[in-house]
Amino acid sequence: MQEEFPTEVAAEGGSGSHGSRRSGGIIGRTGVRGIVNKKDNSYGACLNIGIFALTSKFGRDLATALDHLAIITMLIQRARHGVLDGDDFEDCMRRALVETESEVGVEAMEDLGLKFSLTLSKSYWINCHTKVYTPRIACLETALAYRRQFAELQQALYHRGSSLLNKFSVADLADNWHRFSALYIEACCGLGETQSIVASSPKSREAVAKRLAALVEANSAEREKQLRAWNCRQMLQEERLQRQAARTERRALLRDRRAMVREDRKLSREDKALRRKLPSELVQNLVRRWERLQSLRRRREAAVLQQERAKRRAAALSNCKKLAKQRAAAKVELRRSRTEREERWRWLNRRDLTMADLLGQRAL
DNA sequence: AAATCCAGCGTTTAACTTAG
DNA sequence: CTAAGTTAAACGCTGGATTT
Structure with missing residues (x-):
């Protein structure tokens, strides 16, 4: 088609x-x-x-x-x-x-x-203003056939207006470029065959390929620039989208808050209306609430009091126990020291006591 | 000398962006 | 959402340079 x-x-x-x-x-x-x-x-x-x-x-x-x-x-x-x-x-x-x-x-x-030729441009691969031309073709049918093939390749990259990179990956573009170069080389050298005997040598194919490669190489900086610019644009767009999302979220939050405030006001209005209708009930409620609070407070105070009493009792008890322990320890000590004294006295008053014993005892 | 190549540039187009 | 502005790419043509 x-x-x-x-x-x-x-x-x-x-x-x-x-x-x-x-x-x-x-x-x-x-x-x-x-x-x-x-x-x-x-x-x-x-x-x-x-x-x-x-x-x-x-x-x-x-x-x-x-x-x-x-x-x-x-x-x-x-x-x-x-x-x-x-x-x-x-x-x-x-x-x-x-x-x-x-x-x-x-x-x-x-x-x-009359002769026909094709003017071809590949803005991403070779400079936007650089064109490549097919040789002039005397035969209309041949020219039309080549035109059809180039048109198909170009149609595959139809993107009009926006950046080529928006719609195609670099791999897509490279694939299209390779098909384009193959077709272009064929157009240049295949045509030579019909026109002259010399032109279709592999050398001339090589020459055309070399010329295209040189053009691509010459435009490499421009391609780099385009890629960078595209990346930049993509990032800006991403940022913009994020900002937009944040804005929508903020708006939703605000909306919710407003709705809540509205609801609160409505409830409070209803409440007020209710209060206006039944003042006596309100007083009764208040009294009941006060009484409830009073009894609660009394209970709490009683509980605190009881707790303190129990604490005091426990403290006293533990104190008693400590004293008893101390007394018992003192008793044991007393008994021990008494026994020791008695033993010493017996040792010092035995019949076979020597002077050396006395001196050694003193040295001890 | 004729044929061909090809660099250069103003104009047009339509997608994209953005302010209101 | 829309109108106005922006942008990248394609188009059309010229004319000097190079090749045959």
């Missing part, structure tokens, strides 16, 4: 959407849109429809180039109208070519030397 590039119809009708592209309204050195001048001595016509470029051959004569431009313009207008009517781009191009040829004649078409 092929999708058209939007601008193939958007730039239609010469509405002047690009009319004042350059300041002062002067376009190039020729001052004519679509006429390219080479070193003041060679003129050619060149117009795009989407990524599809149509080029005439170059010649010395400006008037001829203008004739060529008129034919190419006619062709493109026809194709655009077809696309506007909702027809397939390729059918429109084929039909436009046939119609234009039948209008201006085969000879004029041959003189025109």
Whole structure:
């Protein structure tokens, strides 16, 4: 399923959407849109429809180039109208070519030397303003086939407006880039095969691959920058979301609190109303409450009193026990010292007591 | 000399952001 | 929610440089 590039119809009708592209309204050195001048001595016509470029051959004569431009313009207008009517781009191009040829004649078409090429850009991999071009292709069918394939690849990355990184991972982009490079190399070298015998050598494939690699390398800083900027944006967004969540939570809390306050007020109003209705009951309640509190207090006091009494009794008891113990200990000590004294006295008053015993006893 | 490449830049587009 | 502002990317074209 092929999708058209939007601008193939958007730039239609010469509405002047690009009319004042350059300041002062002067376009190039020729001052004519679509006429390219080479070193003041060679003129050619060149117009795009989407990524599809149509080029005439170059010649010395400006008037001829203008004739060529008129034919190419006619062709493109026809194709655009077809696309506007909702027809397939390729059918429109084929039909436009046939119609234009039948209008201006085969000879004029041959003189025109019409060739087709594709203007391709891959902003993430190579600089946003850098384009890669396919060689000019004489055969419309070949050109259309390549255009279809490139369009499919580009369509897979359709993201318009927001950052490429918002929608695709770096791996996705790399995969798309690899398929793109393979196709581009094929377009450059495969076309060489049909045009000249020399161009399709593996060396030229290598050269194209090398050129692409160099472009990718040259844009590596820019890619890094983009990645950083994207990360930054993501973080900011995350913060914003968090702030928003906090705000909602705060609001909910506030709402709850307000509801509670409302409820309290309502209850208190109801309470008041009740009180207004039954003053006597209120007094009775109050009295009952007071009595309840009084009895509670009395009971508590009594309990405290009893506790203290019990404590005192316990203290007295323990004191008594301690005294008794002390007395008993004193009695034991007394008995012991008495016995000791008696023993000593007996030892000192025995019949076989010697002087040495007395001295040794003293030394003891 | 002709053909082709390709760097550069103003304009347009539409998604995204944000203040009210 | 909406309108206005912002942004990144694509488009269209030119013209000097390079290759054939």
